[in-house]
Amino acid sequence: MELERKVQLTHILGLHVRVSVKLVEEARKFKSDIFLSTEKDTVNGKDIMSVLTLGAGPGTHLVLRAVGEDAQAALDHLEALFLADFQT
Amino acid sequence: MELSDFLVETALVEEMAAKEKEPAIRELVLALNESGAIKAKEVESVVDALMKREELGSTGIGKGVAVPHARHPAIRKLVGAFGHSSQGIEFAALDGEPVHAIFLLISPSASTGQHLEALALISRMLRNNTFCRLLRETTGRDKLVELLRDAHDFLT
Numbered sequence: 001m002e003l004e005r006k007v008q009l010t011h012i013l014g015l016h017v018r019v020s021v022k023l024v025e026e027a028r029k030f031k032s033d034i035f036l037s038t039e040k041d042t043v044n045g046k047d048i049m050s051v052l053t054l055g056a057g058p059g060t061h062l063v064l065r066a067v068g069e070d071a072q073a074a075l076d077h078l079e080a081l082f083l084a085d086f087q088t
Numbered sequence: 089m090e091l092s093d094f095l096v097e098t099a100l101v102e103e104m105a106a107k108e109k110e111p112a113i114r115e116l117v118l119a120l121n122e123s124g125a126i127k128a129k130e131v132e133s134v135v136d137a138l139m140k141r142e143e144l145g146s147t148g149i150g151k152g153v154a155v156p157h158a159r160h161p162a163i164r165k166l167v168g169a170f171g172h173s174s175q176g177i178e179f180a181a182l183d184g185e186p187v188h189a190i191f192l193l194i195s196p197s198a199s200t201g202q203h204l205e206a207l208a209l210i211s212r213m214l215r216n217n218t219f220c221r222l223l224r225e226t227t228g229r230d231k232l233v234e235l236l237r238d239a240h241d242f243l244t
Contacts, residue, residue: 014204017155018145021182048149048182049215053244055208057201 001032001071005064007082015056019086024048026081032068034078045078089205091168091239094193098123099169100236102229104177104190109146112177113138113156116169116192125167126194134160134194148181151220155210157193157203166195166202172223172232189223215244 011019027034027045034045038060043050045064056062062082066074099119106112117134120126126134137158141147148154154177169192176186191210195203213219219242226235 013200016200016204017147017149017157017207021145021149047215049151049211052149052211053208053215055204057204 001069002065002067003071003075005075005079007062007064007079009056009058009060009062009082010085012058014058014060015051015054017052020048020051022086023078023081024051026078027074030066030068030070030074030077032066032071032074034074035065035067037063037065089202089209091209091236094166094168094202094206095170095191095236096120096123096125096167097233099125099167100229100232101169101171102227102232104171104173106173106177107175108178109142109180110135110139112171112173112179112187112190113142113192116171116190119171120167120169120192120194123169127162130160130162133162134158138192138194146180146182148179148183148187149211149214150181150183150185151214151217152176152181152185152188152224153214153220154179154181154187154190155193155207156190157195157207159195159197159199159203161197163194163196166193166199166206168193168206170232170236172227174227209243212243213239216242218242
């Protein structure tokens with residue numbers, strides 16, 4: 001299964017280290033491969049260095065893509081993180 | 089952006105004395121002070137800001153590298169220090185490994201853009217395993233300065 005979902009980064013500091021670490025930790029809970037894309041680049045959502053390379057600032061639109069048997073659950077879970085502004 | 093845009097070359101510690109997180113952070117903040125990038129009276133509050141940030145989660149992002157960072161009202165432009173430790177520093181890193189290279193960043197209170205850009209730049213270098221190995225294994229001030237000057241060649 002391969003699914004995509006658009007999210008917006010509303011955190012005022014952007015995709016900084018703490019938010020990136022949280023995102024990667026949560027992505028790793030799923031079997032699916034997780035990818036994160038900006039207009040410029042697509043990276044492995046389970047690798048902290050890669051997520052940090054995006055340097056995504058506040059307001060950036062991102063596409064989450066999950067490939068695998070639990071893709072749906074993974075995207076639901078990760079989207080919720082964005083909607084909650086990573087305040088979990 | 090390049091490393092030299094924010095790394096203060098005179099704030100490069102070729103062999104860190106510290107073996108643990110707080111002393112390591114203090115050592116690099118003092119190096120920035122000696123380089124003239126931070127005033128002596130700001131040292132304690134800068135160390136506090138960096139340690140408060142660490143309490144939210146370690147900035148030891150793996151591969152033997154940590155990127156402690158904080159914003160501070162007394163800072164006018166992004167500044168960074170670099171420290172190397174052959175023995176390794178206990179940093180509660182995400183992968184549990186000791187830290188051999190520290191990029192310490194302090195940015196002005198109001199700015200996030202430059203800080204994100206600097207982190208992205210450092211991360212792009214760290215995705216290169218050869219660069220990570222060289223960061224761990226390179227010793228001596230001149231060789232480290234050279235490695236950081238050439239770091240652009242390792243961008244992924």
